[in-house]
Amino acid sequence: MLSIKNLVHVYGNGTRALDDVSLEVPRGMFGLLGPNGAGKSTLMRSIATLQTPTSGAIDFDGIDVIKEPEKLRRTLGYLPQDFGVYPRVSAYDMLDHMAVLKGIASGKDRKDTVDSLLNQVNLWPVRKKALAGFSGGMRQRFGIAQALIGNPKLIIVDEPTAGLDPEERNRFLNLLAEIGEQVVIILSTHIVEDVADLCPRMAVLAAGKIQLEGAPADLMQRMEGRVWRKAIDKEALEDHRARFEVISTRLFAGRTVIHVLSDRRPGEGFEPVSGGLEDVYFSTLSASRRVAA
Numbered sequence: 001m002l003s004i005k006n007l008v009h010v011y012g013n014g015t016r017a018l019d020d021v022s023l024e025v026p027r028g029m030f031g032l033l034g035p036n037g038a039g040k041s042t043l044m045r046s047i048a049t050l051q052t053p054t055s056g057a058i059d060f061d062g063i064d065v066i067k068e069p070e071k072l073r074r075t076l077g078y079l080p081q082d083f084g085v086y087p088r089v090s091a092y093d094m095l096d097h098m099a100v101l102k103g104i105a106s107g108k109d110r111k112d113t114v115d116s117l118l119n120q121v122n123l124w125p126v127r128k129k130a131l132a133g134f135s136g137g138m139r140q141r142f143g144i145a146q147a148l149i150g151n152p153k154l155i156i157v158d159e160p161t162a163g164l165d166p167e168e169r170n171r172f173l174n175l176l177a178e179i180g181e182q183v184v185i186i187l188s189t190h191i192v193e194d195v196a197d198l199c200p201r202m203a204v205l206a207a208g209k210i211q212l213e214g215a216p217a218d219l220m221q222r223m224e225g226r227v228w229r230k231a232i233d234k235e236a237l238e239d240h241r242a243r244f245e246v247i248s249t250r251l252f253a254g255r256t257v258i259h260v261l262s263d264r265r266p267g268e269g270f271e272p273v274s275g276g277l278e279d280v281y282f283s284t285l286s287a288s289r290r291v292a293a
């Protein structure tokens with residue numbers, strides 16, 4: 001459905017934010033996972049036609065996104081990472097206004113659209129309240145409502161769960177999951193569970209490059225038998241980092257629990273753990289950093 005080929009984006013200051021990114025995104029939810037500065041927003045904005053890449057091609061369902069941006073915009077829903085200002089306008093009026101901008105001219109059609117979207121994202125009871133007074137979770141749900149105006153076939157949500165509490169995060173992700181399998185939804189995030197829970201396909205982006213791509217279950221399968229855990233004292237961490245491929249560290253009950261990637265048992269005190277998506281992600285990042293170093 002969405003096909004990205006050899007995309008490069010170099011900012012004016014020389015930062016190479018996207019470095020030859022190629023990606024095939026099918027219908028359904030696609031998780032784009034990556035750390036701060038990976039290039040996620042740059043990629044999302046390029047697909048959303050808000051900036052023109054330095055080189056490369058993007059095609060969505062036969063639309064040449066770079067040559068025909070206005071054509072893509074008609075079928076695009078976009079929730080940016082920073083939505084910007086939240087005015088003292090009610091959720092209802094703002095959504096109605098945005099529906100006008102999206103080209104829904106008839107008052108009746110607009111009322112139907114706005115009513116149903118506010119219900120869908122569970123903001124109907126607060127539709128008359130000003131957006132300025134909305135909580136983070138309510139703002140993100142409003143953001144999804146505006147992205148869904150006009151039944152887009154391509155929906156891009158850029159780090160929508162950052163800063164949400166677990167309950168709101170859950171509510172938001174369920175909302176995304178309900179949008180349906182007939183559209184392409186790209187969800188960028190640095191939170192592994194966002195992807196693990198609901199994306200049939202995913203990619204890891206780091207340092208402007210696609211480091212890994214596939215189905216979360218397959219990627220986890222590949223880690224089977226290669227992830228080892230050991231609880232150590234904090235003082236021993238440096239030494240372990242020097243001797244093993246430590247992919248993650250975490251404090252637990254005052255000790256440091258490390259995960260190490262190794263084809264066989266790395267040594268005394270290590271026990272096998274079945275690799276989760278977090279291990280996939282952290283080992284990918286650690287490998288990409290090694291290449292960069």
Ligand SMILES: Nc1ncnc2c1ncn2[C@@H]1O[C@H](COP(=O)(O)OP(=O)(O)OP(=O)(O)O)[C@@H](O)[C@H]1O
Nearest residue numbers: 011013015017034035036037038039040041042043
């Ligand atoms: N307008 C800009 N001018 C120059 N450099 C930029 C600009 N926007 C982003 N960058 C740089 O491009 C790289 C990728 O940034 P981008 O915002 O796409 O990453 P990201 O994955 O969205 O990060 P985050 O998780 O923090 O949102 C970073 O090194 C960033 O500093």
Ligand SMILES: [Mg+2]
Nearest residue numbers: 040041081159
């Ligand atoms: Mg970003």
